[in-house]
Structure formats: C-alpha cells, structure tokens
Amino acid sequence: MPAASAAEPSAPRRPWAGLLLPLALLSPSLVFLALFTYWPVIEVLWDATHAVTRRGTRFVGLDNFTALFADPTFRRALLNNALYALGTVVPSLVLALAFALALNGAGRVRALMRALFFLPVMIPLVAAAALFLFLFLPGIGLIDHHLARLGLAGANWLGDPDLALGAITVLTVWKNAGYYMLFILAGLQAIPDEAREAALLDGAGPWQRLLYVTLPALRPTFAFVGVIALLNAVTQVDHVFVLTKGGPSDATKLLLFYIYEQAAERYDAGRAAAATVVTLALLAGLTGLSLARGQGPEAAR
C-alpha cells in the first residue's frame, strides 16, 4: 500500500534508528516465538533423531521413525485421524452450506437459528464431551432411551470399536458446523445481487441458481474453510480424553492423543518426538496446500 504523499513519516532521522526501533518493538514477540515456536521445532527434530541411553545421547538417524511406523497403534492413529478428518470435514461443510443458504438474510427466526447453530462453538470441547457422554450412554442414555421408545435397538456407541470413532465424529460436526457456517454466510453476502437477479431473469430455478451461481462464487470460501476444518481435525482432541481415552481397542486414538500418551504415560521421548515431527509435516503440508491455492491469511478477510 504505497502512500501517495512524498513524505515518509516513519523514515528514520538517524540511520542507526532504522533497525534499532523495529527490533526493539519486535523483541517481546520474538523472545516468546523463539522459546515456544522455533526452539521446540529444533528440539523435537533433535529428540526424534537421538536416543537417550545410560551412556549418554546418541544419534540414531531415522530409527525412531522406523520404530514409530512399525508400531501398529501409531498406524492405527494415522488411519483414524484420516477417517476422522474426512468424516468431520465433509459433513461439516455440507451442513454449514445448508445452514448458511437457509439462514442468510434478515428476520428474527433466522437470527435465532443462526445463534443456535453457533452456540456449540462457544462451549469448551470438554463441556460438549460431558454432554455427549450421556447422549451416547448405552441403555438409559438420551439416544438409546428415545430409540427404544420408537421400538429401535440402541448400541454401545462409545464402547463398540466399530462405532466409537463415528460417535466422536458426530460430536465434532455438532460442535464445529456453526463456526464454518459463519464464513459461508460472509461468502454469500459477498455475491453481488446482480448475479442472482440475472440468473432469475434467465428463468433459473433454485437448484440451478445454487449450482451455477452460488457454489462457484463460494469456491474460495470453501477452500479456506476446508483447510481450517482439516487443521482442527488434527489439533482438537479434548473430547477423546473425556469420552474414550483412545479406546475401545485404539478405535478413537488420534495423532495428538497418541503423542500425549507416548509423552505423558509411556515416557518415550524419542517416539513422541518422531510422532510430533510426522504431525508437523502433515500440518505443514496442509498449510502449504492452502497457501499454494492463494488462500493465505491475506485472502481471509
């Protein structure tokens, strides 16, 4: 954003001030970033390629990674996280689109429903998990109780290895769809009215207008929200702690929970570091993907 005026108000009057002031003002941030963003990356790379033995620390190359990928629990966690990402991102975005389409515009009922869909975003993920603990409770729980009244058989939603990941996924969709709805609503407002009017005058029906006008216009929004949703699928695992602790038989073990277990319960620093490196690589890949598609922070506003 070049200023039109010839004067450069921030130009230094003394040459040394040119670097001194910016660095001084950035230093509080840089100290914290160095300690908790840059240094941990170096440390985790070091830990992942070294083994601590009684005779000291020794470079072991990729041994920790070999052991990591040989661990069936880790492979399960990778697969679980991929399924979980797919199972949360696609339905969340489809629902968010439906919510946004139906609730875009003025009116009290619409405003009320928008607020309702957004409420789950405001509560802690552990609070949502505490509620869903009873929803998913076998037998007397909310879902089973009402299924039984309809004459349908319930299930042990969190205790059945085939269902537990699905149950966790349902909770996440409930929690996050309203957040993504917000961005799609903003995207809808940015579509010029003329585009819709032109389609309407051409005799396009609601479905045609959705398919040929609205959805193409929302493509950047979807790319952006999709990346946020994918990042959330990796970084938010609080509900696993309350609902399943990774079980039954590893069915809900997600990457970050696996890292937590290796570090806080098994005290295997090398394995935890290697798993962190793999997770960071995945996140970097996802972020790189979003930047490559021109959906970086600059485009977010």
Next chain:
Amino acid sequence: MSAPPSGPVTREVTPQIVRWAVAGLALVWAVPFWWMLVAAFRPAGSTADASLLPSLAPTLANFAEAWASADFPLYFLNSVAICAGILLVQLVTASLAGYVFARLEFPGRGLLFGLFLVQLMLVPVVLLVPNLKTIAALGLYDTLPGVMVPYCATAFGTFLMRQSFREVPRELEDAAMIDGAGWWARIRLIYLPLTKPALVAFSIVSVTSHWNEFLWPLMVINSPDKRPLTLGLASFTLSAEGMQAWGLIAAGTFLVSLPLLAAFLIFQRRFVNSFLASGIK
C-alpha cells in the same frame, strides 16, 4: 414489468427443501443444550434421566451439589487469571509488532513477518512435548504462568493489528511527530484509540480460545488447586460418571459453559465479527 411471483429476489434463493431440512436440524442441534437445562434443574430420581420434559418442580439441588463437590469458584478464578494474563501480554506484544509491520520500513521486514506467520501453522498444542520440557527448564511446571507463556506472542494478533493500523491515516501520525510525540505516545494516543474494534475482536477470540482450552493446561498443571475450569470439569465429570449422577454433570457443564454463552448471547454481533476475523487463528 410485473413483479416476480416469488417476492423479493434476495429471499427465494434457496431450494425450499433445504430450508425445511435446516429447520429440522436446528431442533437436533438444540437437543444437547435442552437436555442439559432440563437435567440440571430436575430433582434427582424423579423421572428417567433421558426425559426431555422439564420437571414441574425445578430445583437448584444439582447446582448446589456440583458447587460443593468440585472447587468451581477456584477453577473459575484460575481460568480468569490465565485468560487475563495471556490477553494483557498479547495486547502489548501484538500492538508493538503490528505497528512495526504496518508502519516501519527496514531491511528484512518481509522475512520477519514470515517468521511470525509460521506460528499460525505451528500451533503450540502440537508442540506440547518440547514445550513442556522448556516450561520445566524455566521452572514454570505446575504454575499458571506456565500455561500462559507459549501464547504470549501471537501471529494472529500481530496480523490483525497490522491490518487495522494500516488503515489509520498517516497524516495523524505525521502531525503527532511534528508535535514531538515518541513512538509509544503515537501508538497509545493515535493508533490504539482508532483501532478499538480490532482490539475487541482480538480479545474476544483470545479469551474464548483460552477459556475453552484443555490439553495444554492438562500437560502443565498437576496440583488440583491450579486447575482451570476445563480441567476441573473433566475430572468432575469422570467422578460423577462413576456415580451415574447425570443431573450433576449437566449442572456442572452448565456452570462452566455459562459465562461465554451468556457473553455471546448478549454481544452476538461483536462475537460473530470477531470470529470471522479469526479464520486465520
């Protein structure tokens, strides 16, 4: 030209079936909250726990018991201290860095800004294993500052403040400089007062995300009396689950969720705008 039969153009843009489906889904979305309210105010053992009909004789007994059986007031204070501490430091670091990236010219500015943005990807929670070692080395294990420090620098806040500082007219700063105002006076007297909406937006997003945070405090905090609300609720829930005390869990969850839910319902528009800006958090 005759008006289209379906009314204003902006209204009928959505297939009718989607609108009915969304109305139905709104009911589904409300069920967990509705159950929470009904169960929290229901006398123990009056009807099935899963009943969605409100009790005719609502009681506060569950709240009293939840309040007594877990140290919620203390957890609440811990959460407030964590959120306030993080926010105060963040406001300082983000305003200073935002000013630098918005208005100062110097070699290496782009590179440094890129280094800041790296934090958007390397979210502290993923780095919990190495960060915990750093916290321990700094002597901050099992302390509230230990929960706060990884968040004291904020790429999102810096980005947001840079964007809004750029919209402040340069002429104002020029005039202040002529009057001899130093950089701190210019930030405090010109930039910050003119960018209040951005400061509010950032504060809402910051407080919400740290109020709701669980995994990092779980790693850092060991003593029960230093737990924030989320940790307190998790351990409270696990013990009440053993007793099948579902009304108690509903009451505890309600207590923990209430502050932010109430704030959201009162200041809806502000929250929504803040969260829209938070897409890059």
